[in-house]
Amino acid sequence: MLVTWAYKPRNTLIQRLDPRARLIFTACAMLAVILVWDLRWLLAWLAFALLTYRAARLTWKETRRFWLVVLPLITFLVLITALTGRGGEEAYQTTHPLFTLAIGPWRWVISVEQVVFAAAQFARMLTLATLGLLIPFTIHPAHYGVAFRGLGLNDKFAVATDLAFRLVPSVARDFQTTLDAQRARGYELERKGAGLIRQIRNLAPLIVPVTIQAILNGEDIIDAMDLRAFGAKPRRTWLVELRYRPADYALIALGLLVLGGTLAAKAAGYGAFWVPPALLGG
Amino acid sequence: MADAALEVQRLAFRYRQSSRPALREASFRVPRGALVLVAGASGSGKTTLLRILNGLIPHAYRGHLQGSLRILGRDPTGVPLAQRSQWVGTVLQDPERQIIGAYVRNDVAFGLENLAVPRAEMRRRVDAVLQALDIAHLRDRETYALSGGEKQKVAVAGTLVMEPEVLLLDEPLANLDPAGVDEALALVRRLVAAGKTVLLIEHRVEEVLRINPDLVLFLEDGAQRYFGPVEGFLQVAHPQEVKLPAGVAVRRLRALGLLGEPPPRRARQPEAEPLVALERVSFGYTEARPVLRGISAAIYPGDVIAVLGPNGAGKTTLVRHLIGLAKPWQGRVLVQGRDTRDASVAQMARTVGFVFQNPRHMLFAPTVWEEFAFGPRNLDFPEARVQANVERSLRIVDLEAYAQTSPLALSFGQQRRAAIGAVLSMEPSVLVLDEPTAGQDYRHYIAFMDAIVQMPFAAIVFITHDLDLAVRYANRVWLVHQGQIIADGPPEEVLTQDALLEKCHLRPTSLLRLNRRWLPRVGRFLTLEEWARRPDVSLADLEASLSVEPP
Known part of the structure; x- marks a missing residue:
């Protein structure tokens, strides 16, 4: 099976919280993380994110596929930034050479700032990935629509969210069928020695049928929604009932407080790029 | 009112x-x-x-x-x-x-x-x-x-x-x-x-x-x-x-004088080298649930095999093994003597053509001609052979007039023929069809299947829920139940065993009941048209043979 939902019901504190409160808090937390470059703060955030991950009782087996994509990606991005020296230019002006990296005929002078910046960037990206990962793994797929509705988005958008959850597996299945049908005609996804343009052209046998199917299915689905009175009333009701409890209010307050606090700290000059003085001493 | x-x-x-x-x-x-x-x-x-x-x-x-x-x-x-x-x-x-x-x-x-x-x-x-x-x-x-x-x-x-x-x-x-x-x-x-x-x-x-x-x-x-x-x-x-109950259909065919010949049955050649051989094949998508359990069978030239069985029995998984889209956990599948595990699907496609139920899952090219050339080009056929095969396939599936039309602009029936033609141009020996007639009306699916059994394939394998399709076209039936082939033989042998049919939730149709009733005298299963042409069977006989409903 190509797509299985990440969500599994568990009786954890995180899953008992209201999805609206979770979404608000996560948005605040992510913003707060993006605002700072101070390694100490970022490490604190990372510790918090990993603790939440632990509290959600997610297993390596479930999340492995996610990490196998995300960890190499983060590492790659951090290394690229570190080696090209880009990205950190606004964060620091002066540099202190630490060592020289030699690969073959190439030489790179690596500075203390570059290393600390890379560490900060790594912590920051990992924190964001972890916080983001928690959402699909701990919010019930049937709760997004009503949660978005509760956050003030309109019915149409909220229903579309639910519909996306319903349709992604169908599209994935169509894709698999098409891939199999074309493979049975001697098609191979990767053609040896083909240039980029040919590689892209080579996707047509997959993309065209899947798109056509999606459009045809879409028309039927619109009919089906019409026949079940979609859009009949200015405001629809939702089977799923979300209810804020004190813990949810506390979570929202915490999110806003953290974000407000970070903004205030930034304004006062805190949270900027920081290099441990011990590293500069020598 | x-x-x-x-x-x-x-x-x-x-x-x-x-x-x-x-x-x-x-x-x-x-x-x-x-x-x-x-x-x-x-x-x-x-x-x-x-x-x-x-x-x-x-x-x-x-x-x-x-x-x-x-x-x-x-x-x-x-x-x-x-x-x-x-x-x-x-x-x-x-x-x-x-x-x-x-x-x-x-x-x-x-x-x-x-x-x-x-x-x-x-x-x-x-x-x-x-x-x-x-x-x-x-x-x-x-x-x-x-x-x-x-x-x-x-x-x-x-x-x-x-x-x-x-x-x-x-x-x-x-x-x-x-x-x-x-x-x-x-x-x-x-x-x-x-x-x-x-x-x-x-x-x-x-x-x-x-x-x-x-x-x-x-x-x-x-x-x-x-x-x-x-x-x-x-x-x-x-x-x-319209698919009418067999007794009524035969009576009406006679009254209308519609006694046309059905396509000739193919002769089996079980002595020849098998085209595809399955040897004790076991398979599952997860370790906990095996889908196929020790299946052994072989496909010979001349075979027209109907694969019957309830949903979830493993029919589709079984036919996917014939071209290496699924590979066995245990045992092996040999396509013209070659193990599917040692070859790519593309290599198997030279022998086995696989057509999925919905043609819209595979048609993509700007013209029907290009669509037909896609397969043989993937198999690196020389361009002269590609051309010859495309022209021949267009003729066989009767789409010559549409060679420069977009396959997406064809009617659904034409698209289904295009899907067959696109596989035919790769010259496979074996054609595999997954539920070729589901959701089709009677006239269209009879015309479709009549045409397919006359195409130059050495063997045809089709999955179906329609017993009449097996009666009309197959010279061999595989009954699949819980990941095993529990019966393999001519329709006259397999479809006459009530215990087997019941096990697979197959309910005899009126045509099958008619055939079973008369099998001792006739010696083989007949199509509706053949029944309409039999002067020795009177209408009264037909009515009588159908009057008793099975339990």
Whole structure:
């Protein structure tokens, strides 16, 4: 099976919280993380994110596929930034050479700032990935629509969210069928020695049928929604009932407080790029 | 008249973008609580009529609508679709495209949510309808993971929960296995018993006749050919267009003098080298649940194999092994002596052609010609051979006139032929078809299969739920049950064993019953046309042989 939902019901504190409160808090937390470059703060955030991950009782087996994509990606991005020296230019002006990296005929002078910046960037990206990962793994797929509705988005958008959850597996299945049908005609996804343009052209046998199917299915689905009175009333009701409890209010307050606090700290000059003085001493 | 569920007078409709009317004239009156079978070939106007009744015409489809319609004694003109959906509920053909919710209870509640029904009442009604359809256990399941039969029931629940008095069911049997068909028919009967008026649009006439519809509406080419009790319909319907019970069909074929020859049966060559050999093949998608369990079988030149068995028995997984789309955990599959594990699917495709059920899953090229050339080019055939093969395939599937047309612009029937042609141009020896006739009308699928068995394939393997297809075309049957082939032999041997059929939930059709009754005297199974040509079998004999229903 190509797509299985990440969500599994568990009786954890995180899953008992209201999805609206979770979404608000996560948005605040992510913003707060993006605002700072101070390694100490970022490490604190990372510790918090990993603790939440632990509290959600997610297993390596479930999340492995996610990490196998995300960890190499983060590492790659951090290394690229570190080696090209880009990205950190606004964060620091002066540099202190630490060592020289030699690969073959190439030489790179690596500075203390570059290393600390890379560490900060790594912590920051990992924190964001972890916080983001928690959402699909701990919010019930049937709760997004009503949660978005509760956050003030309109019915149409909220229903579309639910519909996306319903349709992604169908599209994935169509894709698999098409891939199999074309493979049975001697098609191979990767053609040896083909240039980029040919590689892209080579996707047509997959993309065209899947798109056509999606459009045809879409028309039927619109009919089906019409026949079940979609859009009949200015405001629809939702089977799923979300209810804020004190813990949810506390979570929202915490999110806003953290974000407000970070903004205030930034304004006062805190949270900027920081290099441990011990590293500069020598 | 207040007691009519539907009253239709001189109803006609032409789609805006079309020059000819899709429905030319229909006038009928359906009393409340009636079960009506709506029969007719593809393009006869069934879908258009359905859309007029449920209001999608003119709400979503523009065009020229004439005539009058009353639903439950009321004029629906100007009544919003939301209100209409509480008079007339519709279950579309493919439940996959009707289910909106990712979870069963959310999907069933969808219509009520839209009508802004208060939450407590909504919960009560959703639970009640799930109870009534015996699917309360599915309540918290993901709709995506349901079986075809379960999806259909969920789609019915989502419609019933809005409490319509009239129900329109569009080909509910199309994608079901025989056990699923029985359940769906029983459900329809219960709905009628509960007082609903049901219009059942269906190609599988023989199956629907089992539940004794009160009336039949028969459409032909956009016009109403017949409306009335079943008996009259059987006199009017064309035996080569509508699948009638075997006794009736033979009688009508004789009366009409339609004694044309069916395609000749192929001779098996079990002495030859096998084209494909399965040796103790076991396979599963997860370790916990094996799908195939130690299957051994071989395909020889001349074989036309019908693969029969209930849904979930492993039929599709089995045929996927023939071309290496699935590879065995244990045992091996040899395609012309070569282990599928040591070769790519592309290499296997030189021997085995695999055509999926829906041609739209594979057609993509700008022209039919390019579509046909795709396969042989992938196999690195020299360009001269590609050309020759494409021209030959175009001729065989009768699409020469469409060589420069986009395959997406073809009719569905032509697309299905294009899908076969695209595989044919790779010159495979074995053709594998997954449910080639599901959802097709009788005339089209007979023409399609008649053509295929005459194409130059050394062997043909097809999955089907239609026993008559096995009777008519196959010279060999594989009965698949719980991951094993529990019977492998000529149809005359396999399909005469009641215990085996019952085990696989296969219910003998009237044609099979007729053949079984006469097998000792005739020596082999005959097609309807062959029965019509047998002077030694009188009509009275035929009637007698069918009068006893199996248990």
